[in-house]
Amino acid sequence: MNIAFFLLPKQEVACVTLDSTLRxxxxxxxxxxxxxVPILNRNGEYAGTITEGDLLWYMKDSNGKITFENASKFLLKDVPLRMNNKPVSIDANMEDLISLAKVQNFVPVIDDMNRFIGIVRRSQVIEYCERFVARQSQESL
Structure with missing residues (x-):
């Protein structure tokens, strides 16, 4: 099975850039x-994944300097990411995708030039595995 079969293309994914503001x-x-959501750099390359927790901890650790009211003055590139969500190459095998989907809600997909081309949602990987197991059960009967 090809990873492209599961791909939600970039244009359908809610992304942000490193130059986005917190707001x-x-x-x-x-x-x-x-x-x-995935973060992209100016070249369209995958730069990481930002979580609500990353934003909340960054605001909390600012000792009141960052509030929801002034969040438009601070850039995403300054927010430390607490999780390292790894991407998978579009040419990777299903085992690599499944391995990442076990620990990530979605898996970013990149091309051979490291450009972000979309995501694969964990739910799609689980559905694939469910169908695979069901087929194996049917064949063993």
Whole structure:
């Protein structure tokens, strides 16, 4: 099975850039009701995944300097990421995808030039595994 079969393309993914403000990031996450979104750099390369927790801890650790009211003055590139969500190459095998999906809600997918091309959601990987197990059960009967 090819990873491209599971790909939700970049244009359908809610992403932010390193130059986004905290407010833009919070608003995008709230609008889409996501707790984490991919971050891209200026070249369209995957730069990491930002979570609600990353933003909240950054604001808390600012000792009141950053509030929701002034969040548009601070850039996402300054927020430390607490998790290292790894991407997978579009040419990777299913085992690599499954391995990452075990510990990430979604797996960013990159091309051979490290450009972000989309994501694979964990739920899609679980559905694939469920169908695989069901087929194996049917064949053993």
């Amino acid at each position: 833009q990031t919070l608003e995008r996450m709230e609008y889409h009701r996501y707790s984490a």
